[in-house]
Amino acid sequence: MISRNACTLAGAVAALLMVACGVSEDQEVQLGRQNAEQINSQIPLVRDPIVTNYVRDLGMSIARTTPRADLDWQFFVVNSPEVNAFALPGGFIYVNRGLIERAENLDELAGALGHEIGHVVRRHSVQQMEKQTGANVAVGLGCTLTRLCNSDVARAAIQVGGAALFARYSRTDEAEADSEAVLNVTAAGLDPHGIPALFRRLIEERRTAPLRIAAFFASHPLEEDRIVATEREIAALDPRGLEGLRVDDPSYQAFRAHLRDLPAPPEPPAQDQISPDQLRRQ
Numbered sequence: 001m002i003s004r005n006a007c008t009l010a011g012a013v014a015a016l017l018m019v020a021c022g023v024s025e026d027q028e029v030q031l032g033r034q035n036a037e038q039i040n041s042q043i044p045l046v047r048d049p050i051v052t053n054y055v056r057d058l059g060m061s062i063a064r065t066t067p068r069a070d071l072d073w074q075f076f077v078v079n080s081p082e083v084n085a086f087a088l089p090g091g092f093i094y095v096n097r098g099l100i101e102r103a104e105n106l107d108e109l110a111g112a113l114g115h116e117i118g119h120v121v122r123r124h125s126v127q128q129m130e131k132q133t134g135a136n137v138a139v140g141l142g143c144t145l146t147r148l149c150n151s152d153v154a155r156a157a158i159q160v161g162g163a164a165l166f167a168r169y170s171r172t173d174e175a176e177a178d179s180e181a182v183l184n185v186t187a188a189g190l191d192p193h194g195i196p197a198l199f200r201r202l203i204e205e206r207r208t209a210p211l212r213i214a215a216f217f218a219s220h221p222l223e224e225d226r227i228v229a230t231e232r233e234i235a236a237l238d239p240r241g242l243e244g245l246r247v248d249d250p251s252y253q254a255f256r257a258h259l260r261d262l263p264a265p266p267e268p269p270a271q272d273q274i275s276p277d278q279l280r281r282q
């Protein structure tokens with residue numbers, strides 16, 4: 001058990017840490033990068049450059065409109081048929097192949113990316129860590145910065161990584177990320193109606209064939225009220241700002257067709273997630 005004392009100790013040893021046990025932007029990015037390296041070595045990613053470039057360009061066009069445009073945003077496509085998307089602190093965004101397959105129009109994938117970008121913009125997983133495990137975060141980062149780790153500290157850092165990966169966002173977090181998505185997607189010249197459109201599709205699929213979308217609903221509480229709230233926010237925008245926004249275009253459909261033609265993703269095991277236990281064993 002890593003205590004607050006350990007935090008103070010690490011701070012005393014490592015002048016690098018401005019330890020109030022809050023998380024600075026540098027620490028946030030470093031934590032995200034550590035997590036991303038670990039995740040990328042453990043989950044199947046689509047490496048095809050047509051796919052990765054497309055998602056990166058779309059994601060960047062949205063992230064660039066946000067107050068955190070200066071983060072080193074990175075986008076990854078997970079080679080999984082399940083529907084999911086998640087964000088790591090510091091601007092590392094993941095979207096599953098299964099979600100892209102469901103997003104029939106460009107504005108729907110844009111909405112999903114805009115939502116995950118919104119979680120990073122609002123620092124939701126960082127806030128969770130600060131609330132729950134602030135001491136551990138600082139110790140974990142101190143460990144990396146100073147290499148003064150023992151194995152217990154290293155384990156704590158990895159547990160924090162697990163917590164970030166498995167962030168269960170509150171309804172308030174989801175509402176905030178949706179609001180961010182409405183703004184950032186619109187600012188990128190894309191139609192924000194794609195956000196509620198994708199929600200509708202996923203809620204309908206939960207009724208009829210829930211297997212592939214369980215992970216998404218586990219990490220992103222989604223009910224009809226989010227559709228209503230998002231549509232209300234779109235309706236409150238200046239209508240002139242909604243003119244000429246892109247719903248879809250041929251390049252998006254070409255990208256999806258290309259993705260569809262790639263070898264089928266590996267069939268996920270029953271639990272298609274890295275469990276916190278697996279992370280701890282690293």
Ligand SMILES: [Zn+2]
Binds near residue numbers: 169173174220
């Ligand atoms: Zn979310």
